[in-house]
Amino acid sequence: xxxxxxxxxxxxxxxxxxxxxxxxxxxxxxxxxxxxxxxxxxxxxxxxxxxxxxxxxxxxxxxxxxxxxxxxxxxxxxxxxxxxxxxxxxx
Numbered sequence: 001x002x003x004x005x006x007x008x009x010x011x012x013x014x015x016x017x018x019x020x021x022x023x024x025x026x027x028x029x030x031x032x033x034x035x036x037x038x039x040x041x042x043x044x045x046x047x048x049x050x051x052x053x054x055x056x057x058x059x060x061x062x063x064x065x066x067x068x069x070x071x072x073x074x075x076x077x078x079x080x081x082x083x084x085x086x087x088x089x090x091x
Contacts, residue, residue, distance in 0.1 A: 032040040046054055 034040075046057075
């Protein structure tokens with residue numbers, strides 16, 4: 001039973017002649033310490049869907065954020081003019 005050193009990426013490991021080393025176990029998925037974390041749930045859900053669906057969601061999110069930015073910009077432009085105060089009498 002002679003052992004030989006393998007060359008290349010597995011340098012330093014010894015294997016028996018004719019026997020392949022066992023493949024390395026797959027790395028476990030990272031776990032979040034927060035139960036029902038919305039970010040981790042979204043990443044897990046998106047990882048299992050078609051790329052076209054993800055592109056559609058990203059485009060929709062982009063459009064939503066652009067609309068929100070437009071609304072905020074319009075609101076900020078209205079703040080430049082002095083506010084009108086009225087006296088309201090309550091009877």
